[in-house]
Amino acid sequence: MSFHASHDEVSGGVTSSATQVAATNFGSPILKVTDLVKQYGGVRAVDGVSFEVQPGTIVGIIGPNGAGKSTALTMISGFASPTSGRIEFGGQDVTHQPMHMRARQGLVRTFQIARVFDGLTAIENLIVAVPNQRSLTPMGLLAGRRYWKQEEDAIVDRAYHLMETFGMGEKANERARNLSGGQRRAVEIMRTLMMRPKLLLVDEPMAGLNPRLTHQLEDIFLELRAQGLTVVLIEHELGTVERICSEVLVMAWGKIIAQGGMAELRTRREVQDAYVIG
Amino acid sequence: MHLLIEAIGFGVASGAVLALGAVGFTLQFGISNVLNITYGSLMTLAAFLGAFLLGLGLNVWLVMALGGLLIGVASVALNRGLLSPLIRRGLQPFGLIIVTVSAGIVVQYMIVAVAGPSTVAYGNLSGATLHFLGWTLTTAQVVILVVALVLMVGLHILLTRTQLGRAMRATSSNRTLARSCGIATTRIGDIAWFLSGTFCGMAGIALAITVESFDFTLGSVVLIPIIAAAVLGGVGQPYGAMVGGLVVGIVSQVSAAYWSPSYENVVALAMLIVMLLVRPRGLFGANSSSRKLLA
Amino acid sequence: MTGIEFYVVVLLVYLGTDLLAAWGLNLEYGISGVANLAYIVVIAAGAYTYAILSLGPDSGNGGFQLYVVGWQLPFAVAVIAAAAVGALVGVIIGVTGLKRIRQDYQGMVMLVISLMAVTVVGADTGFLNGQAGLSLIPNPFSSLSPAVGDWAYVAMVALACVIGFFVMRRFTGGPMGRALRAMRDDEHAVAAMGFSVIRLRLMSQAVGGAFGGVSGALLAAFIGGWSPGAWAYVETLALLTAIIVGGMGNDMGVSLGTFVIAVLLLQAVQFLPQISSHTGLTEALGWIILGVLTITFLWVRPQGIFKERRPFYRSPGETERSAPGDSATGRVAAPRA
Known part of the structure; x- marks a missing residue:
């Protein structure tokens, strides 16, 4: 690991x-x-x-x-x-x-x-936590997907990797509100990581x-x-x-x-x- | 100086009505923890019910009592039938305020659908003009002042001298703890909603008596000074609301006398906004029941 | 131009301006979690801004109405200024929600702001002509014949909606939509992640306010008049109903909700036979249905007809095996309902 x-x-x-x-x-x-x-x-x-x-x-x-x-x-x-x-x-x-x-x-x-953010999926809970994303800068908003797609894909990879380490790979696209107590805690810790x-x-x-x-x-x-x-x-x-x-x-x-x-x-x-x- | 004294007199008279309304608003909030925006429309409903009952030839003060009772029942029905079930279903606070605003609009336009959008007047019920302390007030205003005073004292005795009042205060400061002490909080809630409705209805009819005429927007207009009075006194605190009502009434009338009558409400609003931004728990809000407001 | 044709034009302009406003309010409420009960105030701010920046000095037209500023700017400049003022007013309203006070208390504050704004504007005749409001607000196509000018106006509103939709998608979809939704769900946790809740919230209020400002400007320029009667607090409820019924946080749902509520419902009641002698009954019925619909949906189906959609991410290992055609969109597959 x-x-x-x-x-x-x-x-x-x-x-x-x-x-x-x-x-x-x-x-x-x-x-x-x-x-x-x-x-x-x-x-x-x-x-x-x-x-x-x-x-x-x-x-x-x-x-x-x-x-x-x-x-x-x-x-x-x-x-x-x-x-x-x-x-x-x-x-x-x-x-x-x-x-x-x-x-x-x-x-x-x-x-x-x-x-956790109930309305987001489990993996989105992880992705949203990455600081200084290009997509959230004024430039990212203006230029659109081209400007941040590569970074976003790398973040998604990292998030998936982490979720699989925690044995939650197949829960990635589950809405966070449907997760069990233990899974929510795991999502929160992964989010901080x-x-x-x-x-x-x-x-x-x-x-x-x-x-x-x-x-x-x-x-x-x-x-x-x-x-x-x-x-x-x-x-x-x-x-x-x-x-x-x-x-x-x-x-x-x-x-x-x-x-x-x-x-x-x-x-x-x-x-x-x-x-x-x- | 004479102008000032006279304006204060008017302020006390209109403040008494506001205080009635604000006490009802705040009492219910303190116990059930729901900000009930439908309150304004229930006041309008009371005013229109009053016009109907007066049309049947009933005495005006009997009408006021009857209106209070009917709106009390309507208020309990609003809580039991709509708000409580929605809270049990986990509706968020923003959702709940949208519901009470919506319910208020439904009630308001039901009134329009039945009684029409035109203005209504109770006719001249003000009686002889009385002069004392440099004030010039109508008999009706003085009676309303006395009624308000009696109701306030009654509420004070209820809250401080009876078992029921103690249970209400206990529920207000900590609902869960009160329930685990064996207080039937649901029943206390019903009583609070009923009392709130009663104050609301009586305030609505008192207001209708003192104004020349009104239409279906009566409640939504007067809701602002009522909220201002409640917030000024610390939402959830009946005694604060009494003082708040008087302060808002006097300040509004004095500014109307010295500045411009069209700014009467604006001053109340400005006071409210400043209070909300600077000290949302109100002038007297220091204890735990009002601190609930802070997230 | 026939009566029917004009009616269609009016409906289309209403639909367009309502769409812009509903998207703006959805960004604030559906996506960012602030039920702005004073939203109609930003629409009014836009309408008044456009009016006083295009009417010219108030001594014109016989000086029958009084107002501040009184410039005669080109249409586009006045609309952009309306957007800016809408954004500013949106931010001012948003500031009231920054204090750590309960949501319902915030809602009450905003309701009071809405009531207060109408009272203040109505009370002061020198500011925006008081209760009588402003009239003779210029239409940019007034030099054309009415038939051409009206359809040109529809085309312009449609263009504004198309542009507006793509701009709005930048905020409601993608990473920004994700961050704003996270704030909606738990603002403390978002702050713990290093986001400035104040900045996110004020940004959402500013963008939502700008949309409202443009909506108000386009409406005022079309109608030619604007007064306190046009922006009672209940108007915000009509937009909220559209959002709640259509589906909070779902752009298509909100658009459909706006069409059904703001256009179909509020127009349909006009066609009811006059069952009573007094006027205002049909309007009253419209508001009653609106209020009942809002409560019913919040009770039975709070997520609305179309619930919020989230993107579906395939795992890195899975992409090689996945169906062809995905490569264009990367790993984000079609959203799952």
Whole structure:
């Protein structure tokens, strides 16, 4: 299974930008969150969270319900703005950038409940996500099909390739509204991969997936990491976290209460307490 | 100064009618969460029903009560027969607003089909002219003011002092939670639609009494200041709508007196647009029931 | 020119201008997901723009009507200006939907804008001659004999429709249609993909508004008059009904819906025998049928008669084996209904 094989067909053999980041910037974090706070009325959903993510790693965030995991992710992606704090992506301050600007720089999220475009077919859901398509520029609108057909065909090839990797090739022309829950989640993840993100923020990707798909998705994340992608993952399924995450943050009551490898964390008292009490 | 005081008097009188209408509009929205544009046409229907009932020789205040009851029933029927089933079928909000606009147009042109497009007048019901506080008001205006006041106080007592009112407020702030606490939200919804219709019908007839004549566009014209009043007070909040109605009424009359009568509605509209763009939850909208409006 | 012939001319011009407007509104509602209940305002903006840019100074014709600007520009320039003003007004209406407020609230705001625009224009006589409206709006073919001029006008409207259709297909079909539909289905997810929802939405409003502006200009130039009575908020509903019945997001469906609703239905009721003494009954019946049709379709068949079509993509492995003749269109096979 290789995603970059198909990438390279399109980009003409150039190494993907994600790999470059991993190769050249090692040591400087791709994501740096400083003292992030989100306050709703009197409640601090996220209360001074700071962490760094090195490129080419998979970082897991675990913790009981209501710990502020999703809220933190929401702020990092730009979907909500923080009450205070600072978010740096690739060495650049993005705290006040709107979501779509962050997405264009390669900071991409999925949603807790899979969001797909119901009126489009499954494969269209993938195609539409490719950034900077010639067909959407004023020139593309003016000149018409001739101007963008070649690029579009290459994108369709890539999308088909990805769908077949996920075992959904024959669902390509199915309307997204007719897909099952697991298939919708798969479409959402494939859609984000079409964007060739540098950093992927995923909110409970395994929820509602059967064990076979879960393992498949784990393999896909590992493969992507090998190719240089960085992933921040919220997950309740601790087995998954243990298998794929190199570093794990434990959140409770809006704070990070522990940090380290999963095997080590399992033995820590405060982590167990958070889960039992929370 | 005299002009100002007099204009405020007119404003309070017309504001009372607007407040009646706005309270009905907002009460139903707060509980059922449906923006009901058909409301304007139901007001027109009430005005025409009133003309018919007056033609039978009934007393005008009895007609007002009867009109309120009939429109209350029509309002419940609109919800049960059309809107609730469509919501259950998963109609999107834009679809729903198109449905209430369409239903409003159907009602409006049914009136035209039956009663014709010409103007209708209740005749002179205004009674003797009264002078107090520097205001010059007709007896009818004063009675409407008193009726509106009584209805508002009645609603206040209903909402705050009775079990039913508590259930209504609970449903308004969180429908799901209310249902899981054992409140029959469907029945509460029916009552809300009925009360809303009653206010709508009485406001429609009160309006018809105070204007010289009207035609089938009565409701769609008055819907704007009513929405303005409701939005000003924070949609879904009856007390806000009462204040909103008075504010819109007074501002409209004062600007009509000092500027030009043809701008009477324009000022209400301008207030509405500014409110919608700057503070869509209204002046008093701070609690959770109005925050529902924000996606 | 016989009465029947003139009637046909009128119907064809109405059909053409309604088509342009319905396509514009379909781009905003069917494709991009904003039910613009103030769409008639962009049509009116186009009509008034054309009028004041071609009528000449308001002191002319005995100065019986008052209005702003008052230039005498060539027909084509005035129509293009109408498109531009339509686009601008469309964008202004669109801005109200950018605040994160509920869809039904947005709908109410637009309805209010529609009611407000009529009230403002009607209240101020110095602006666009108030309630009486503008008349004697020039027709570009007035120098020709009526028989030739009327058919020339039909031909011009037909040409505008042909051009309009191809322009519109650039936005409703292909990749742009795909992106706009994605925004319609989930605007947050589209933003998460790096699209600027504001730009997409305002573009759709501008293009839709330009279509409405041209539609209004062509209508006003043909009728020769335009007043607040011509653009009541209910007119938007007629276009919405055409879109909902024909099939939201389907260009052919919307076109057919426009023909059936805006032309056949609203004309057919005129031929009903006068069953009552009072006037306005037939018009009222038309609106009642329209409202009932809209509600019925939203209830029974919300996708409309012709549902939205999506392109069918063959997998790369399959193309070699696929039937000949596909090569011309690439891998996109005929759309599947």
